Amino acid sequence: MLRLNETYLGARVTSDEVARASAARADVLARCQAGEERHTGSLGWLHVDDWASDEKVEQVEALAARLREHADTFVLIGVGGSNNAARAALAALGARDGSLDGAHRVVYAGNTLSAFELRRVLEDLEGHEVVIDCVAKNFETLEPGSSFRLLRQWLVNRYGEKNAAARIVCCGTPGSHLEDLCREHGYAFTTFPEPVGGRYTALTEVHLLPLAFAGVDVRALVAGARAEEALLRDPATGPADNAAWRYALVRQLAWDAGLRMELLSFFEPRFRWFSKWYEQLFGESEGKDGRGLFPASAEYSEELHSLGQYVQDGTHQLMETFLDVMEPGEGDSLVLGDQDIDDRFGYLDGVDFWDINKASFAASRAAHAETLPCPTIELDRVDEEHLGRLFYFFMFSCYLSAELLGVNPFDQPGVEAYKQLMFKTLGK
Numbered sequence: 001m002l003r004l005n006e007t008y009l010g011a012r013v014t015s016d017e018v019a020r021a022s023a024a025r026a027d028v029l030a031r032c033q034a035g036e037e038r039h040t041g042s043l044g045w046l047h048v049d050d051w052a053s054d055e056k057v058e059q060v061e062a063l064a065a066r067l068r069e070h071a072d073t074f075v076l077i078g079v080g081g082s083n084n085a086a087r088a089a090l091a092a093l094g095a096r097d098g099s100l101d102g103a104h105r106v107v108y109a110g111n112t113l114s115a116f117e118l119r120r121v122l123e124d125l126e127g128h129e130v131v132i133d134c135v136a137k138n139f140e141t142l143e144p145g146s147s148f149r150l151l152r153q154w155l156v157n158r159y160g161e162k163n164a165a166a167r168i169v170c171c172g173t174p175g176s177h178l179e180d181l182c183r184e185h186g187y188a189f190t191t192f193p194e195p196v197g198g199r200y201t202a203l204t205e206v207h208l209l210p211l212a213f214a215g216v217d218v219r220a221l222v223a224g225a226r227a228e229e230a231l232l233r234d235p236a237t238g239p240a241d242n243a244a245w246r247y248a249l250v251r252q253l254a255w256d257a258g259l260r261m262e263l264l265s266f267f268e269p270r271f272r273w274f275s276k277w278y279e280q281l282f283g284e285s286e287g288k289d290g291r292g293l294f295p296a297s298a299e300y301s302e303e304l305h306s307l308g309q310y311v312q313d314g315t316h317q318l319m320e321t322f323l324d325v326m327e328p329g330e331g332d333s334l335v336l337g338d339q340d341i342d343d344r345f346g347y348l349d350g351v352d353f354w355d356i357n358k359a360s361f362a363a364s365r366a367a368h369a370e371t372l373p374c375p376t377i378e379l380d381r382v383d384e385e386h387l388g389r390l391f392y393f394f395m396f397s398c399y400l401s402a403e404l405l406g407v408n409p410f411d412q413p414g415v416e417a418y419k420q421l422m423f424k425t426l427g428k
Contacts, residue, residue, distance in 0.1 A: 002228065002389050004243035005324075005376040006250075008369035013253045013319070021249045022239045028403050029245050032396070033233045042410035044195030044204075045395060048229050051193045051204040052222045060205050063169070063188070064212035068104055071167065073128040074213045075121070075151060077110035078135035078206075079143040080280050081198025082171075086207040088274040089221065089387050090214055094331065100215040109151060110134070110144035118147065122154060130155065133169040135206055137192045139178035142422065162186075171206055197410050199281050202391040217384045224388025232396050243377075244393050247321075248400035250375050254319040255293060255405065259373075261318035263311065265298040267361045270382065271323055272299055278394060285398050285409045292405065293319070301360045311368055320368055322376040324361065328354045329381050 006015045022029075035043045044050050067074065076083050090098060090106060099105035109121050109132075132155065134148040155164035168187040172178035173194055182189040193204050201207060203225045208218045231237055232244045239245055251262065262282070264275050275297035286292030298307045298320075311320060334353040339346045348356065365374050377393070379386045402409035 001380055002243060002386070002393050003378045004247050005378050006246070008365055008374040008376065009250065011369055011372050011374075012257045012259065013250055013373040017253055018246055018249045019240070021253060022245065025249070025404060026239060028400065029239055029242065030235070032400050032403060033235060039410060041195050042197055042200075044193045045200040045202075046229075046233075046399075048203055048222060048226045048392065051196065052208065052225070056205065057208065057219055057222055060208045060218065061212050063190070064209055067131050067169070067213055071129040071131040072104055073125060073130045074104070074106045074210055075125070075130060075132040076106055076108050076135065076210045077132060077144050077147045077151065079111045079141060080284075081201055082135035082137075082144065082206060083108050083111055084199075084273070084277040084280055085202035085391065086210045088271075088277040089202075089207070089211055089216060089384075091273040092270045092382055092387055093216065093384070094270065095214065098214065104214055106210045106214050110147035113143060113146065118150060122150075125154070130158075131167040131169065133171060133210065134178070135171040135192065136178055137173055137176075137194075137198060139172055139176055141419075142426075169209070171209070197412075199284055200395055200410075202277070202395070203388065220384035221388040224385035225392040226388075227385075228389040228392040229396075232393070244397040245400055247375060247377070248397050248404055250373065251293060251319070251397075251401050252404040254373055255291075259317055259319050260294060261296060262293040263296050263298050263307075263318050263320045264323065265300055265320050265364075266323040267300045267357050268323070268325060268382070269299055274323075274390070275299070281394060281398050282401070284412050284415065286402050286405060286407055288407050288411075288413060291407055300364060301357070304360070304364060308364065311372070316371050319373045319375075322361070322365055322374060324376050324378045325380075325382055326378055327381045329383065 006018070009015055035046050076086060086106065087108060090100070093100060097105055098107055107121060107124060109118065112118065132148070132151045134144060136144045136148070139145060152164070152168065155167055158164070159167065165186040169190060170178050170182050170187055171190045171192050173192050179189050181187065190205050190209065192206060193201065196204060203222060211221070212218045232242060254262070264278050266275070279295045279297060282293070282295040287294070298311070300308070311318070332354050336348050336351055336353070338349045365376065368374055379390060399409050
């Protein structure tokens with residue numbers, strides 16, 4: 001389960017204010033639970049089974065199994081919403097070098113234009129059996145388009161045109177130029193869900209395919225999201241018990257109080273890539289019309305010794321949302337031995353690092369909450385089910401937050417502005 005802990009909310013925002021705001025804006029929750037007609041073309045993610053039904057997941061698993069028979073490396077070519085969720089899930093589940101089973105791994109391209117980084121990707125593929133998956137909704141974005149050409153040509157040079165074709169998958173919009181290329185050259189084609197913007201695709205085949213290739217239990221991931229949807233969209237779950245709604249209200253009250261940044265903080269490095277997914281989700285959804293909390297993240301305890309200083313004694317223009325895992329899982333225990341030399345850390349004799357980390361978390365949250373609102377999103381453990389819940393929780397919260405703020409959660413005019421200038425420079 002996921003919960004919103006408001007115990008350390010007291011600075012600048014209170015639970016009583018959340019309750020009053022909930023009563024005053026209850027219509028927003030009801031509209032978002034139902035799915036607003038004006039956003040119909042962007043709400044394909046709202047009902048998990050629309051794009052992650054049992055039948056669809058079975059198809060994804062079958063394709064992943066076929067690819068696993070011929071390759072140990074899956075190159076996910078995509079930028080932003082086309083790779084962040086898969087990367088976030090694999091890192092959170094403890095993947096080493098993109099692999100959970102040590103035999104099948106996911107690597108990433110299409111998210112950079114750096115020659116240095118792309119050359120490293122090519123070098124890293126040497127000695128491996130490779131398939132590539134180009135994810136491009138409209139096949140016009142420069143980063144994945146250029147990487148697809150680079151890697152496709154690498155495959156052809158290595159395997160020959162016919163054998164390379166069997167190692168290429170594309171995910172795009174039906175009727176697009178990308179589908180035409182697949183039909184002409186014999187590449188496998190999967191559907192990028194048209195009514196789902198890239199940053200909301202975490203629970204679609206865009207990400208389920210690479211995750212299934214890497215050995216993730218995608219059925220459990222989807223089941224967790226499905227359970228969270230049932231909870232958050234059920235009108236019988238009153239506003240007082242709807243954690244996503246209350247979190248959205250905390251964010252809005254923070255904005256109203258003059259705060260201009262949200263820091264997503266965590267004491268488990270496994271959430272590093274999840275925080276990148278969060279930053280894109282909220283940054284691209286809310287950052288428009290001169291509005292929106294700037295989304296950033298802090299990886300503690302390392303950044304307690306850098307960003308922590310600013311959080312504690314800086315301008316106090318931010319709220320800090322913590323992610324907290326309540327139960328240790330496999331690999332989360334490491335007990336220190338008793339003192340063998342006089343290192344003056346004898347108070348740690350026989351103490352588990354799980355408990356040391358928790359002590360650091362509790363102390364930091366209490367200290368920061370003296371001046372900042374510090375809501376905490378608690379999840380029981382880190383596994384596929386809870387990650388599915390977490391993805392859905394944040395997407396629904398983002399929808400609610402943007403509606404409360406009065407901006408469109410599903411467009412990105414600022415991104416389109418830079419693209420036009422870039423294409424002009426390149427002579428498109």
